Amino acid sequence: MFPSPVVRMLGASEWRxxxxAVEAMLRLRPRLLQQAIANGVRTALLSSQGWLVQWHEGPAAAITTQRDAMQAEFGLASPRLLHGSHGPGFLTEPVQLASLQMSDPHGDMLRRLQYLQRQHEDGWDAEPMQVWQSLCAPCQLPGAWRPGLVGAREVVALVSEDNEAVELLRGLASEFGARVAYQRYAGSDLQRRDVGAAYVDIEAGAALRTRVQALSPRALGTGIQLLGLGRIDRFVLLVNPQSAQHSSLLADVARLVSRLPARPWMHLMCPCPASRAWATQELRAACGAAVLPLDAPCSGYPAVDALHELLTA
Known part of the structure; x- marks a missing residue:
């Protein structure tokens, strides 16, 4: 975080x-990184449904210059101010990029922006991260497009070394008749491209709404909040028996757990008894958290059934 106070500005404009948009942001990333070093402004950009959201933190004059330069660079139109304040900085890197692809109607993004703009004009004292997360990872359940999720919410992170987490998420979405939202994220490391993530929102019980978020190990770093994950209540790790002892997955998860404000429950899915026992012991030692090993594969209908039962138990 920046020393307090800094100017924090968050706005959105039409992308024409x-x-x-992702490729355009990635091409701009080296220049934004140079500018951050020169002017002290940290920037996060989000592209979604024909809109570009800009979040800048730093000196007031430099932020205005950077915002105006980006408006001209991308030919942005219809700018809307969603947040403006002085306070501690939230952005942990000089440049962070994100995108969101949803199957909801094109106008939903505009309705969210209009709501946030009215809330800001009416004096809503939300922090920048609340505004950002309501745009980068909005709820997909009916009637819950406003910031945050209505009612109780549980956040479950589904993590695998390869693509099993996303495939399992798609199977779960089909089981619940839910829609999958796809995200991408990139940080300030110019040697790395963007990484993918996805999520679904389901009603797992009469009063409980659950977000299930599929992540790769590379997405477990500092950008996790830029994907909309303010907290994680449970992890479900998909452990491949063939690569379990040569993978950094458990260590990556343990590092993230150590940074979370509250210790989550850990579930470990692995069909091999020996690998399951080894991974359970390693995870307990690394996280100091309760670990529930599950005798289930990491893919296919049996995996979907096991995850469905876990979420609705």
């Missing part, structure tokens, strides 16, 4: 350029 042809081509991929």
């Amino acid at each position: 350029q042809p081509g991929s």
